[in-house]
Every structure is written in C-alpha cells, then in structure tokens.
Amino acid sequence: MHNPPKLFLKFFRWYCHPRLVKPIEGDLMELYEERVQELGKKKADLQFIKDTLLLFRKDIIKPAEGTRKLNHYGMFKNYFKVGIRNILKYKTFSFINVFGLAVAMSVCMLIILMLADQKSYDQFHSKKDTIYRVLGTPEIGSWPFATVPMPVAETLEEEYPFIEEAIYLRRGVGGDASINQKTVELKGYFTNSSFFSVFSFPLVEGDKSTALTAPNSIVITKEKAYQLFNDKSPLGQQVKFEDRGLHILDIESGNPPVDWGTYTVTGVIDLSAYKTHIKFDALVSSSTLPRLYQDSLIADVSENWEYYWGVYSYFKVAEGTSHDQVQKALSDLSLRKYAESEELSEFQLSGQRLTEITPGIPVNNEATFRLPEIAYYILSILALVIMVMACLNYTNLSIARAITRMKEIGVRKVNGATRKNLIFQFLTESVITVIIALLLAAVILYFTKEAFMNLWFNKYLNFELTTSLPVIAQFLVFAVIVGLIAGTYPALFLSKRNPINALKSKDLSKGKWGLQKVLNVSQFVVSLIFIVTSMVIYNQFKHYTEFEYGFNSENIINMPLQGNDYDLVVNELSQISGITNISAVDYIPATGITNVIELQNQKEDEEPLVLLNYYVDENFIENLDLKLLHGESITSSREDGRYILINESAVEKLGYDSPQEALGQIWKLDNDESSVQIIGIVENFRASLLINGHEIRPMSLSTGKDKLNYLNVRISEGNPLKTIADIQDRWKEIDPIHEFKYDFYDNELSNTNLAIFDVVTIIGYISFLAILIACLGLLGMATYATERKTKEVGIRKVLGAAELKLVLILSKSFLTLLGMSILIAAPLSYFINKLWLDNLPNRVDFGFETVIIGSLLMLGLGLLTIGSQTLRAARQNPVESLKDE
C-alpha cells in the first residue's frame, strides 16, 4: 500500500459531493497503486495531484450552501405560509395585535425621526471630529455656559501646540444695514479670519481665505444679500451699519440706532442650506473691534477673564489628539487663570465635541434654541413604555390562544420538529405581524408628524422630520427587534409543550393565566397613571392661563418702540381716537424678562438688597389698573431716575414695619452714585413668570424715560382692528424703516404657558395610546374567553339563566382585574403627581377628585370593552352555539 499526497486527498474529500466521494476515491486509489507500480511514486503522485485538480468541477463539487440549508429554506417558506394563514384566520386577534403594535411603533418612529434630525446637525464640516466648543462652568455643580471669556480662544491657540486654530464668535452685532435707502436688519457675530478654516461653510460668493481679514469686512447670508441688493452682486458693496443692540435670539426690542460706520461686503454664505447650531445673518471681521473699542461703541472684553456671557469659542485640534488631552489642556488653563481669582475660583473650562452639541447636555446661553438630551430620554422612555405595553398585548394574546395551536405543535413535534424549529416558527410569525404593523405605523406616523410639527415649541426648534433611506433601514431593524422581543416569550412557552399533551390539547396550567392577569393589570396601572397625570397637567395649564396677575391686561396691545423716541411716538398715537390710554415700560411684566436694581442703605454697612425693577412712565399705574396704596404716583414733573414706587413685598424686604414708615425714605443705588426716594406703595402684582416662583417678589417701579422700550396701548372695545390699522398707518410715518410690531398683552401672557400646553398635548396623546392599547388587550382576552365559553353559555341559557346573570358570570374575572388595577394605580398616581406638583410654584389644587374622575373614565372604557363581548355572547341564541359540530 502506498499513500498518495495527503493534502490533495483531503482537498478532494472536502470539495467532493458526499454521494460520490467513496467510489471516486476508490478509483483514484486503484489508479494510484497501478501507477506506482508502473511509473514510480513520484510520477504517480503528480498524476494523482492532476486528477484531483481536474476533478474540481461543477458536477463533482458539493452544492455551496450545503445540503442542510436547502431544507431550512423549505421550512422557512412553510413557516411564512402558516404565519400568514394564522393571521388571516384569526382576524380579530391579528387586528388587535397589528393595531396596538402599529400605534406604539408610530410613536417610537417619531422619536427615531427626531433623533435622526438632531444627529444630522453639523455633520457637513470636513474636520467635524477634531472641532470642539469650549464650555465654562462658573461653579461646581451648576450647568455649564456655552460662552466663555473672550481671551480663551487666543490663549489656547498660542499656548497649546496641538490646538491648530481657535476662533471666537463675539455677540453684539444687531442692527440695521442700509444701502441706497434700503434697510435690512442684521444680527450676528464678530469673528476671526480663520472662521472658515475651522468650519466648512462654503461661500457662495467671495474668497474664504480673505473674507474676514480686513477691518470693516462683513459676510452676510444669501437671504439678506437678496433683500439688500436683489440680483446685483453684493461683493465689494459698501453698507452703512447702525447698531441697535439686537440680540441674536430676538428677545430685545432694540435701542436707538448708533452709527458704526460703513462695511464692505466680502462674502455671501448660504446658511439655510446647512444644518448647524450656529445661526446668524452676518459675520463681522474681528479686526473691526479695536476701532469700536476706541470709539466706546462696544465694551472691550478682549482681555477680560471674568466676563463669560457673550463670546463663544471653538477650536480645531490636530488629527489624532485624544479627548483627554483636550480636557487636560483646558483644566490646566482654568487652573492657571482662575485658581487665584476671588469670584471665579471654581471656574472650569471644558471641551465639547462639535458633533455632541446637538443633541447634547443642557447648557446656559446656547446660541440657538435646542432641546437638551434629557428631553429625548424622557420622550424615549414614554415611547418605550407604550411599546412594551403593545408587546405585552401580543405576548398575552399569543399565550391565551396557545390551546388553538396545540394540535399543530403536536403534529410538528411528532414529525420531527425540534424545539429550535418551533421557536423559529413562532418568531417568524411575530416578525411578520410586526412588519405588517410597521406599514400601518407609517400611515399613522404621517398624521402624527403633522400634529407634532404644529406644536408650539417647533417654532423655535425647527425640526425637519424627513424620511431618508438610513432612517427607513432603522425602522426595519427596529421592527425586527420589536418582533423578536414580542415573540420570544410565546415562542419559548409554546415550543415547550410535550407532544402527547399537546395532541390531547391538555396541559394549560392555571398559573399562566395568572401571569396574563398580572400583565393586564400592569397595563391598566400604567394607563391610569398616564390619564391622571395628563389631567393634572391640563388643570395646571388652565390654572395658569386663568391666573389673576393683579393688573388689567385686557384690551392692551404692547408694541416695541424699536429705538424710536418715546415722546414722539406717544404724541403721534394720542391723536388716534380708538386709544384710551398709553403707557410705557422697559420690559413687559410677567412675560419672562426681568431686570433688577440693588439698593444700599445710607450707611453702606450692609449687603445691598435686590429688587425686581421696571422703568415706567407716569401713566403706567393708571393704565394697568394698579392700585396705589400710599403716597403719590409718578408724575411727569418728577425728575428722572430719582423716585421709585415699591410694592408691599418690598416694604417688608427693605425692613419697614408699615408702609407709612417707608414713604420718603432714601436709598442709594449700588451701581452708581445716585440715590432714590420712595414716594409711594403699590399693591402687589405678579411680574415674574408663574413657573419661576410662588412668592411675589419685592419690586420697584422707577422713572427713566431713556430706558423705555415698549408702549402699552389701551384701546377702546369698539373696533380694535380699525384702531390697530390706524396705529399702523401712523407708525409708517414715524418709522418708515422698521415694520410695526405688536401683540395683545393677554396673548403674550398666555403664550408663556404654551410650553406647558405642549406637554399636555404630548402626555395626553401618550395616555390616550396607553388606554387604547390596554383596552385592545382586554378586548382580545374578553373575545377569546367568551368564544371558548359559548357552549357553557348555551347550556346555561337552555337551563334558564338570565342574560344579565350570564354577563356577570362572563365579566367577573375581568371586573376583578379592572378593580385591582384601580386599587393599585389610584394611590400610586396620586403620589407620583403630588411629588412633581409640590415642586411647582402657583400650583392648582390637586385632590382625590382628579384621581377618581380618571379611575371612572378608565373603568367606563374597560366596562365598555368587556361588555361588548360578554353581551354578545349572552344574547346569542343557544341553538346557534349548541348545534355546531
């Protein structure tokens, strides 16, 4: 016996079709043996190798998939077919499953869309992974600020070699740009020339490398360029810029214009084409700043390490720099600059990756409105709760219906199906169900998306919920995962059956019904908590909108002066007949913006006292129906900035026992040399946001004509629209450049509560879905239970049972179920809501009645669900149910 080359023999055995391997190997061996005798071992070996290689051909090689997999494919086809048939056969159950899953999935999909939108921010920058923003945390434990002191950027670039380029965006550009009688409002930043090498914004026109180098250069957005120049090329044009102190997020009404000189347009940027967290109309070259400092047009903070409210800093690091390295450099810098500092000894700088800004941790002084990460977590958790409830429905119904599948399972097992095969089969079924649900969910999503986009906060967050291919892929993956999760327990449970018991349709242990009840109860518990919570939030919302502020806001419209002279505007408007009164104030009370003054006693031996302060004119008290309790009101004869009125809380705060005592007292203003005299006491009214505090804060009303920003115009009830039109006409004469802006005071007040209303809408929708899914689950169980008891009902009826009695018998187990849910959920929802409500200022009364109403609502819906099935069963003619077979 001689041995052929082992390697090739093995190779042959590996590739050869198992059916052929033995005889052909025999042939090869026979030939080999012969050749060894005739030609010698070497030549025989060569021949053998040649033969094995030549045998490597289509007819001899085993099929690539292996013989087993073919079988799997066949079985898969069968699973698929049986799955579809099962779905079609039990239409009620399939509908309950598909609908419940679809509703829950649509919510999850909406959140996937939101996250996909947020994740797409700032993805277009070519060096996005090496760009950081600097955050500053003033003291340990507080939220970080997105703004940092101005010298940070330059210091970082100079002192740390791995930081390639650092830039700052300094707030403060906000005013009117004009050319040839055309005026456009521009808001933006001062920034360094390397702005365009850190960020990858392309310029539609202009040269990126030089656009922001020279002083008085300005880069504007395409939109503004069109407004200013129409189709003419903006490059090289000289525009006149007058600053009005406008804020980038549009909060302030604007100061009188200040001439900042002329600027050359050096670039046009199409900002709207890019999703970025930075928003602006214009960028002004930072080399312009020294001149503005010199002319005292803007505060010089370029060497100020304490001022951290107005400058954003970004830097780009060298490729391969680790996050730790960046953090280390920043803590090193903060240690060096702030360890010795008196007020900011805890000030800590840190780096935030550009890609982690949206969505990201909540920060103060953000450049644009954003939802922090935590909001997405909360929304995701709510959506997942709903999703779990829908999955429980599927699990529950599948187990409940196990008995109808027993024969099939038994037959499959007898025919040789392993447990694994059955698990695979049931998982296939659940995935099919979920895929169908996915289609329905897409339809539901189409509508919820619309509703979501119309929510108030979307005006500020600008969600763009577009469906792209990767998002669809995510939906599919999500659906398959949901299918697997929903199907796992039923698959394990059903496949466990012993074939003999399965064929006998026995062995449905009582314990499993117990589990289903637990699941059902938990669904209703969650639903009730949601219902009560949404009712409480709604009540709170109503309480806020109907709140008595202590002043009369009816029929008042507020209009920003937009930098125009107060006397002039008042004079012009007072000629309009529909106006009954006009007053003015620096910021509208109770709409979110507040200013303070600090008062120091005459001896200057104590900490200054902080009072909320509004600058008002002499008509303010009368116009808003404020009540003057003591002393006298502000009059036009009084000198500006010398006299204040205080409210009742302030009397206490300033340490007086009675209002009379306070009258005539003189206090020093902390920030300058002047002092003020208290001339009157007004009744408390609410001027801060309701959500910001329960107590009415100590407050003062001061005179100061140059500080007034808004007019409060009280118009007569007759024809408000005509009066507003009249005002608009007058306004065009007073200020032809700026558009007339106004809003009703009542409107502005209720707008402050719109965020709460959005929460009501979201929680309300979620609780609606929760109760819907819970009821669907109950409907499924009730349908199934009554179906299985038709014979019993028939016999009972024949023996003379009354319909009502039958309904009671059939509903009993479900009624206890509902009762248990309420017993658990009612106190739970009471305490949960008490918990958050107790932290809310100006809260609505919350007692057991809300919980009771919620419970009754749920009980009613539950009874309706059960009743629909049990009544039908009880009414059935016994002949029908008894004759079948």
Add this chain to the structure above:
Amino acid sequence: MKKFQLGEFEEIVMLTVAILYDDAYGVSIKKEIENRLGRNVSVGALQSALRRLEDKDYLASHDKDATQERAGRPKRYYKITSLGKQAMQYTKETRNSLWDAIPSVSLDVKFAKLFNA
C-alpha cells in the same frame, strides 16, 4: 418523438459502458476508452460525464467490491437504463439517416478541391 441529448464524449462513455457490460466502473471505463481510442481520459472528465448521464437517467449505478487496493472504497458499477438504450439508438439512427442522405459525389474529395479552386 422525444429528443435525446447525447454529447460526443458522453456517447463514447455510453458505448464503453455497454461494451464492458458487467464490469463498467470508473477505472475500467477509463482504461477501455484509452485502449480502444488511444486518447487520454482524465478522471475528472469521465466522472463529470458519468454524473451528467446519471442525471439524465441514461445510466444507473450501484456500489460493491470494496477491495484492498482501493483502500476499502467500493467500486461504483454503471449499467445502461432502457432510456439510455433509446438514447443510444436514437443517436445511431440519426447518424445513419444523415450518412444515407449524403450524395456520393460530395465525398469525392478531389472534385471538391477542384470546385473550390
């Protein structure tokens, strides 16, 4: 009439299997062809042809005689099925009818050459 497909090499293998009658297995078929036709036959080509013929149901096979020199592997013996017989017959008849249809002059090579020129 049903169409029978039989390639040139396949036909040779069929004929050889018929000749060997009771002793037609891999090695013997290979040797018989090599001896009779004087052409080299690789194991691969032969086995693949046998596979195709078996798939067409022209050949049937059974295993026996696991001997020492074959390392205990059986021989796979081939036999012609009745369908195989029909196929061989059909091929032979079509050949014959084609031969019969040739006019005698076309095989006169000299004439043909003249004609071409």
